[in-house]
Amino acid sequence: MLLxxxxxxxIAGDSVTAEADPLALLNxxxxxxxxxxxxxxxxxxxxxxxxxxxxxxxVRLALAAGAPLSARQISAEGHRLYPEDAELAQxxxxxxxxxxxxxxxANPTRYLDxxxxxxxxxxxxxxxxxxxxxxxxxxxxxxxxxxTMLPPMNGILVTRVA
Amino acid sequence: xxxxxxxxxxxxxxxxxxxxHPKGATGLSRIVIIALVxxxxxxxxxxxxxxxxxxxxELVEWLGLRPGTGMPARxxxxxxxxxxxxxxxxxxxxxxxxxxxxxVEATAFAPQWTPGLTWDLPVILGLQGCLEFIRFAVDPETxxxxxxxxxx
Numbered sequence: 001m002l003l004x005x006x007x008x009x010x011i012a013g014d015s016v017t018a019e020a021d022p023l024a025l026l027n028x029x030x031x032x033x034x035x036x037x038x039x040x041x042x043x044x045x046x047x048x049x050x051x052x053x054x055x056x057x058x059v060r061l062a063l064a065a066g067a068p069l070s071a072r073q074i075s076a077e078g079h080r081l082y083p084e085d086a087e088l089a090q091x092x093x094x095x096x097x098x099x100x101x102x103x104x105x106a107n108p109t110r111y112l113d114x115x116x117x118x119x120x121x122x123x124x125x126x127x128x129x130x131x132x133x134x135x136x137x138x139x140x141x142x143x144x145x146x147x148t149m150l151p152p153m154n155g156i157l158v159t160r161v162a
Numbered sequence: 163x164x165x166x167x168x169x170x171x172x173x174x175x176x177x178x179x180x181x182x183h184p185k186g187a188t189g190l191s192r193i194v195i196i197a198l199v200x201x202x203x204x205x206x207x208x209x210x211x212x213x214x215x216x217x218x219x220e221l222v223e224w225l226g227l228r229p230g231t232g233m234p235a236r237x238x239x240x241x242x243x244x245x246x247x248x249x250x251x252x253x254x255x256x257x258x259x260x261x262x263x264x265x266v267e268a269t270a271f272a273p274q275w276t277p278g279l280t281w282d283l284p285v286i287l288g289l290q291g292c293l294e295f296i297r298f299a300v301d302p303e304t305x306x307x308x309x310x311x312x313x314x
Binding site for chain 1: 312
C-alpha cells in the first residue's frame with residue numbers, strides 16, 4: 001500500500017491523526033457507511049500517487065459509503081490522471097454531473113394522459129397501464145403482459161398504478 | 163406562463179402539470195411528473211433528497227440495460243431487502259406541455275431483478291446526478307411544475 005500524507009479522520013467517534021494509508025481509512029469509513037467522513041477524508045487525498053486500479057477502488061468505496069459526490073470527484077481526477085484507463089473513463093462518464101443536452105419541442109397532448117390518470121387511476125390499482133393521447137390502450141397485471149398487448153407505436157406512456 | 167428573473171431573463175423554459183396524490187407505503191403526497199427516459203415516457207416521482215434517476219426493473223428491461231454493462235452501485239434497501247444494481251448514463255427529458263422540453267444526460271441506477279423481490283416503487287428522479295442542474299419551481303395551487311436549465 002502506498003503511504004500518502006498525514007491524514008486526519010474520525011472513526012467510530014474518535015478523532016485520530018495517523019500516518020496511514022488513506023485508502024485503508026476510506027475502506028473503514030465505507031464499511032461504516034459514513035459518507036460525510038469519507039467525503040472529508042477523500043477531499044484531501046493526493047490521488048496522483050495511486051495507480052488507476054486503486055483509484056477505481058476508491059470510487060467504488062465512495063459509492064459504498066454513500067458519498068456519490070466523492071465518487072464523482074475521484075473518478076474525474078482519476079480520468080484526468082490516467083485518460084487511457086478504460087475503467088476510470090467509464091466511471092467518470094457515468095458519474096459526471098448531469099449535462100444539459102438542449103431543448104426540444106413541447107408535447108401539448110401529454111397532459112391528456114395525466115388527466116386520464118387523475119380521473120381513472122384509482123380504478124386500476126396494482127395494474128400496469130398504457131396510455132396515448134388520453135386514451136387507455138391496455139391494462140394488465142404485469143408489465144410483461146402489457147407489452148404483449150401494445151401496438152408498435154412511439155410515445156406510449158406505460159405506468160403502474162400504486 | 164414562463165417564469166422570469168427580475169432582469170427579464172428566463173428562469174424556466176417549460177412547464178407541465180403534475181399529479182399530486184398519496185402514493186406508496188407512507189401515504190404521503192408526491193409530485194409525479196411525466197419524463198422521457200431514453201425516449202420512453204414514464205411517470206416519475208421527484209425526490210430532492212435522493213441521488214440519481216432510480217429506474218424500476220421494468221424500465222431497465224425496456225431500456226436494455228444488461229447487467230455487467232454499467233458500474234456496480236451501492237445496493238438500495240427496498241422493504242428490508244438489499245437490491246443490487248448498476249449505474250448507467252441515460253438521457254432524460256422533462257416533457258413540457260408549454261414552452262420547451264429539456265434534455266439532460268444523467269446517472270441512473272438500474273436495479274438487478276431478484277426472484278421474489280416485490281418492487282412497487284415508481285421511477286424516481288433524485289437531485290444529485292439527475293436534477294442537479296435543472297431549475298424548477300412548483301405551484302401547488304395549479305399543480306404546475308416549471309423547469310429550466312442552469313447556465314452551469
